[in-house]
Amino acid sequence: MISALDGSEASYHALLMALVPLLRGFFKRHVRDHADAEDLVQETLTALHIRRSTYDRERGFSAWLFAIARHKMIDHYRKSRQTCSTDALDQILLSDGFEAQSNARMDVDRLLETLPSKQARAIRSTRIDGSSVAEAAESAEIGKSDVKVSVHRGLKALAARVLGTAR
Amino acid sequence: MNTDTLIRSLATNLTPVSRHAVGKRIFAGLTLGSLVTLGLVAGGLGLRADLPRALSGFPFWMKWFYTISMAAGAMVLVARLARPEPVRLRRFWPLALPVGIMAILVAIELAGTPTSRWLEIWLGKTWRTCPWTILGLSIPIFAGLLWAFRRLAPTRLRAAGAAAGLASGACAATLYCLHCPETSAAFLLTWYSLGLGLAATAGALVGERLLGW
Numbered sequence: 564m565i566s567a568l569d570g571s572e573a574s575y576h577a578l579l580m581a582l583v584p585l586l587r588g589f590f591k592r593h594v595r596d597h598a599d600a601e602d603l604v605q606e607t608l609t610a611l612h613i614r615r616s617t618y619d620r621e622r623g624f625s626a627w628l629f630a631i632a633r634h635k636m637i638d639h640y641r642k643s644r645q646t647c648s649t650d651a652l653d654q655i656l657l658s659d660g661f662e663a664q665s666n667a668r669m670d671v672d673r674l675l676e677t678l679p680s681k682q683a684r685a686i687r688s689t690r691i692d693g694s695s696v697a698e699a700a701e702s703a704e705i706g707k708s709d710v711k712v713s714v715h716r717g718l719k720a721l722a723a724r725v726l727g728t729a730r
Numbered sequence: 731m732n733t734d735t736l737i738r739s740l741a742t743n744l745t746p747v748s749r750h751a752v753g754k755r756i757f758a759g760l761t762l763g764s765l766v767t768l769g770l771v772a773g774g775l776g777l778r779a780d781l782p783r784a785l786s787g788f789p790f791w792m793k794w795f796y797t798i799s800m801a802a803g804a805m806v807l808v809a810r811l812a813r814p815e816p817v818r819l820r821r822f823w824p825l826a827l828p829v830g831i832m833a834i835l836v837a838i839e840l841a842g843t844p845t846s847r848w849l850e851i852w853l854g855k856t857w858r859t860c861p862w863t864i865l866g867l868s869i870p871i872f873a874g875l876l877w878a879f880r881r882l883a884p885t886r887l888r889a890a891g892a893a894a895g896l897a898s899g900a901c902a903a904t905l906y907c908l909h910c911p912e913t914s915a916a917f918l919l920t921w922y923s924l925g926l927g928l929a930a931t932a933g934a935l936v937g938e939r940l941l942g943w
Contacts, residue, residue, distance in 0.1 A: 567744070569746050570745065572742060575740075575744055579737040580734075580737060583733055604733060608733075608736060613881060616747045616881060616882070617883040620749065630814035630885055631885075
């Protein structure tokens with residue numbers, strides 16, 4: 564980027580080409596429509612070109628690049644009138660593990676489906692939603708010890724399934 | 731358009747960018763706008779008749795200290811908000827230091843003045859028009875900054891608008907000092923600050939619409 568700022572067309576061309584897959588990955592992860600994602604890649608490249616003087620040579624390049632990409636994305640959401648709070652969006656964009664986290668959540672859901680519903684419910688309320696045993700017992704209308712036993716048996720069954728030693 | 735074609739067209743006829751391009755661009759915008767405002771002050775309002783004598787007195791330099799230091803601080807903030815990376819605005823608290831210094835001067839001034847004259851020095855002769863004149867004079871400078879921002883990349887549009895408004899208000903107030911005959915610190919702290927506040931608020935209100943990209 565620095566040699567591009569000094570006027571080297573070859574370095575600039577190489578840099579922009581290298582940025583395309585990065586930006587494509589970034590936008591495809593957050594925008595449903597792939598044509599929109601490609602538009603955003605082009606808009607980001609154009610914006611960074613017009614506003615390239617704002618790159619501070621002493622600072623990191625990727626922070627600058629993704630600040631522009633993020634701005635373009637928020638702008639896109641605003642234009643397409645999708646309701647999405649920008650605060651929440653920032654959170655989503657900042658957490659690189661967002662995709663991994665959502666995959667993990669889906670895995671947990673799938674595993675819990677394999678258990679009897681009483682055990683699944685007990686595990687969900689005490690271990691995922693964070694309720695106490697007493698609250699879980701009250702909402703499921705069963706005894707406290709029943710909840711504890713269900714959680715214990717359910718977790719044991721899940722562990723066995725994950726470790727590949729299902730009975 | 732194909733992305734590869736776009737990249738090729740962006741990379742041809744590439745003009746080098748200087749290391750201080752952001753600062754130069756902001757300075758150019760401020761200077762252009764300030765020349766227009768200076769014309770308005772000198773041609774429209776008229777310079778104060780006793781300007782040569784005022785230049786050797788304390789009140790004039792107190793006013794310039796206040797407006798110029800506010801302008802300098804606001805420019806630093808504008809330059810930072812012109813870059814896209816996230817900003818911690820709290821680190822810019824020293825911007826309020828001139829206000830604190832002025833408050834001390836006001837306290838000293840009031841302590842040395844009989845209570846019966848407080849209202850008189852506080853309102854001066856021009857308190858009704860002063861803030862609005864500063865707001866009006868800041869418009870050309872704000873326009874100059876808007877031009878500068880076309881090549882810059884603010885991502886916090888409301889904050890960038892407010893900072894640009896404050897900077898243009900403070901520059902306008904600096905030039906307005908060439909006309910304004912008021913001499914008291916209490917007047918300056920109240921009505922000039924109100925003018926700067928109006929300019930900053932106006933900037934924040936239009937920032938989202940005019941600075942978007």
